[in-house]
Amino acid sequence: MKSFPKPSELPVPAGAEGWEKIYPYYLVFQDKLKAEEDEKFWFCDSQHWPTVFKPFETIGAEFAVKCLGQYNARHLMIPTAQGIDYRIHLGYLYMSPIPVPEEDIPARVPEFEARIGHYFQNWESLLAQWHTKVKDTLYEMEALEFEHAPDIVPMQDILDGVGKDGSEKLLENYDRLIQLAYQNWQYHFEFLNLGYIAYLDFFNFCKEVFPNIPDQNIAVMVQGEDMELFRPDDELKQLAVKAVELNLQKHFTDPDNVEATLAAIAAAEGGQEWLDQWEQAQDPWFNFTIGNGFYGHDKYWRDHLEIPLGFIADYIHRLDQGQQILRPMAELVAERERIVAEYQELLDADTAAVFDAKRALAATAYPYVENHNFYIEHWTMGIFWRKVRALSKLFAEAGFWPEDDDMLYLSRNEVRDALFDLINGHGIGAKAIGPVYWPDVVAERKEIVTALKQARPAPALNTPPEAITEPFTRMLWGITTEQVQQWLAGDDDAESGLKGMAASPGTVEGYARVVMDADDIGQVQQGEILVAPVTAPSWGPIFGKIKAAVTDIGGMMSHAAIVCREYALPAVTGTGSASTTIQTGQYLRVNGTAGTVEILDGPTSEDAVTDPAVAEAVL
Incomplete structure (x- = not known):
C-alpha cells in the first residue's frame, strides 16, 4: 500500500x-x-x-x-x-x-x-x-x-x-x-x-433500511432548523432592511471609517432609531469573528466595527438591486418535508415510526x-x-x-x-x-x-489503514478511504477537475474566487464560486453572494457543508487541493450532487482577478 x-x-x-x-x-x-x-x-x-x-x-x-x-x-x-x-x-x-x-x-x-x-x-x-x-x-x-x-x-x-x-x-x-x-x-x-x-x-x-440512499438526502432531512449561529448574520440583514426603510443608504459609502459613518447616521432623520437597533445587536451577537476563534489574530466584530458595517453596506446594495438576502427557509423546509415524506412511504408502519423518532431526535440535536x-x-x-x-x-x-x-x-x-x-x-x-x-x-x-x-x-x-471507518473522522473531517487514495494519487488529473464529498446538492457554473484567508472574503463578488482551504461559519454574509462553495477539507457535517445546505448552495468538500489547484477567475462547474468540480475552458473573468500575478497566470 x-x-x-x-x-x-x-x-x-x-x-x-x-x-x-x-x-x-x-x-x-x-x-x-x-x-x-x-x-x-x-x-x-x-x-x-x-x-x-x-x-x-x-x-x-x-x-x-x-x-x-x-x-x-x-x-x-x-x-x-x-x-x-x-x-x-x-x-x-x-x-x-x-x-x-x-x-x-x-x-x-x-x-x-x-x-x-x-x-x-x-x-x-x-x-x-x-x-x-x-x-x-x-x-x-x-x-x-x-x-x-x-x-x-x-x-x-x-x-x-x-x-x-x-x-x-x-x-x-x-x-x-x-x-x-x-x-x-x-x-x-x-x-x-x-x-x-x-x-x-x-x-x-x-443506510440500513434504504441501502442506496445518498448521504445528502439524509442530511437534507434535518435541514431548515433554526440555528443561533446564523443570528449574527441575521442581525446584520435586519439592520440593512432598517437602513433602507429609513432611507439611510447614502451614509454607508465608507464603512471602513466607522466614526464618520456612525456620526452621519446619527445626524440623519431616523438615524437614532437605526443606531438603537445597532447597539442592541452588538450584545451578544457581535462577539463574532471572521476567522474561527483559534488564533490570536482573528478579528472580532465588536473590536472591528468596520467589518459588520461593511457587511451591512453590501446587504443594503443588494436590497437596492432587488435581491433576496434572507435564507430561503420556506424552500429548505419544503424540500426537507418532501424528501422525508417520499422515504416514509417506502416503509411499513412500525419501521416508519422508528424512522420518525430517529429523525426527530436528530433534528432536535442537529442545531x-x-x-x-x-x-x-x-x-x-x-x-x-x-x-x-x-x-x-x-x-x-x-x-x-x-x-x-x-x-x-x-x-x-x-x-x-x-x-x-x-x-x-x-x-x-x-x-x-x-x-x-x-x-x-x-x-x-x-x-x-x-x-x-x-x-x-x-x-x-x-x-493509512485499508479503510477509514471511524464515523466522526468521516462525517466531520471528510477523511474517507476515497479521499486518502486521492491524496496518495497526487494531482495528476487535477488540471481538468477534482473529486470531493457531495456535501450539498445542485449544479452551477461560475467564476472561481480563491480565498486563502478570512481577511480576503471581502473580495468575493456576486455570483462567484468560493474556493477555500476551509470556510468558517462566520462567513455567512458572503454565502448570499456566492453560487457554490468548494473546500480542501471537510465532511458531511463540516461547517461548510452545513452552512451551504442551509443556504441551498451546492458544495463539494474534502477535495484535498482545490485552493491550490484552482485559480481566481477560472470558470468552474460545481456538481454538489456528485461531488465533482470541473475546470472548464470557458471564459476567464477579468473582473474576478485583482492580483497582478494571478491575472498574468489566468488571462
Whole structure:
C-alpha cells in the first residue's frame, strides 16, 4: 500500500530549524517513540487549524482535542471510539483517532446507552442548564482585568490589614483566565458529541433500511432548523432592511471609517432609531469573528466595527438591486418535508415510526452541532483573546517585548514564569530579567513561525489503514478511504477537475474566487464560486453572494457543508487541493450532487482577478 511520508521525512523549511523547541514537549513527535508513532496514521486538521501555530495559540488545539476525547472515552463511553491523539508537526496539527479494543466494546455498550439515554430524555432541561453555566463562565471571564500593581500599597490596605501588594491579582487572573477557557471547552463537547451521535444513529438507520440512499438526502432531512449561529448574520440583514426603510443608504459609502459613518447616521432623520437597533445587536451577537476563534489574530466584530458595517453596506446594495438576502427557509423546509415524506412511504408502519423518532431526535440535536460555535469558538475565545492582548500589552509596557501582541510567541506556562518575573522585580524594587531575555527569544520564534508558513502541510502521515471507518473522522473531517487514495494519487488529473464529498446538492457554473484567508472574503463578488482551504461559519454574509462553495477539507457535517445546505448552495468538500489547484477567475462547474468540480475552458473573468500575478497566470 502507498504511504504518506513519515514525520521525520518531511523537510524542515529553511529558517525553521529548531522549530520543535517553541512548542510544549508533549505536542511534538518524540525520537524515543518513533517506532510507535510511525505506525499510526495521522491526518492534518487544516479544517480547524489552517495556519501555523504561534506557541500560545496551541491552547485552543489542546483544550479542544482533549475535551473532545474525554467525552468519547470517559463521559459517554462511546463503544467504538475513544479520543484522538494529536501532535504538532512543522507548525500544523495532525490527528490520529484512537479505537476501542474489540474485547472492550461489549462492556461499554450498557454504559453508553444509559448515559446518552439520560441526555436525550432530558434534552431541553439539560441544554438550558448548559446555556446558564456557559454564560456564567463568559461573564466571569469578561470581568477579569490585567493592571500593573500599584507603586505604593494604599494606606487603606495597611489600615485594613490586607497584607498583599496587588500583584497577586495578575497571577490569580491569569490562572483564572486559563481555567475558565478550559471550563467552557469542556462544556463545548457535552452536547456536540451527542448531536453527532443522534445524527449518526439516524444516518446508520437510513443506510440500513434504504441501502442506496445518498448521504445528502439524509442530511437534507434535518435541514431548515433554526440555528443561533446564523443570528449574527441575521442581525446584520435586519439592520440593512432598517437602513433602507429609513432611507439611510447614502451614509454607508465608507464603512471602513466607522466614526464618520456612525456620526452621519446619527445626524440623519431616523438615524437614532437605526443606531438603537445597532447597539442592541452588538450584545451578544457581535462577539463574532471572521476567522474561527483559534488564533490570536482573528478579528472580532465588536473590536472591528468596520467589518459588520461593511457587511451591512453590501446587504443594503443588494436590497437596492432587488435581491433576496434572507435564507430561503420556506424552500429548505419544503424540500426537507418532501424528501422525508417520499422515504416514509417506502416503509411499513412500525419501521416508519422508528424512522420518525430517529429523525426527530436528530433534528432536535442537529442545531447544536453549529450553535456551540457561537458560544465557544466565537464568544468565549473572543473574550479570551481580548484578555490575552491586554496582558501582552502590559508586558510590552514593561519592556518584555516590542510589540503589543508578542506574548503569543510564549507558551502559556512560560507566560506564568514571565508574570512572576514581572511582579518579582516590581515587588523588590529591582529590574525584571524579562526585558533582556524575551525580546531575543520572541524575535527568533517569529522567524521560525514565518519560515514554517512557507510550506503547506502534508495532508497525512505514515501508512493509512485499508479503510477509514471511524464515523466522526468521516462525517466531520471528510477523511474517507476515497479521499486518502486521492491524496496518495497526487494531482495528476487535477488540471481538468477534482473529486470531493457531495456535501450539498445542485449544479452551477461560475467564476472561481480563491480565498486563502478570512481577511480576503471581502473580495468575493456576486455570483462567484468560493474556493477555500476551509470556510468558517462566520462567513455567512458572503454565502448570499456566492453560487457554490468548494473546500480542501471537510465532511458531511463540516461547517461548510452545513452552512451551504442551509443556504441551498451546492458544495463539494474534502477535495484535498482545490485552493491550490484552482485559480481566481477560472470558470468552474460545481456538481454538489456528485461531488465533482470541473475546470472548464470557458471564459476567464477579468473582473474576478485583482492580483497582478494571478491575472498574468489566468488571462
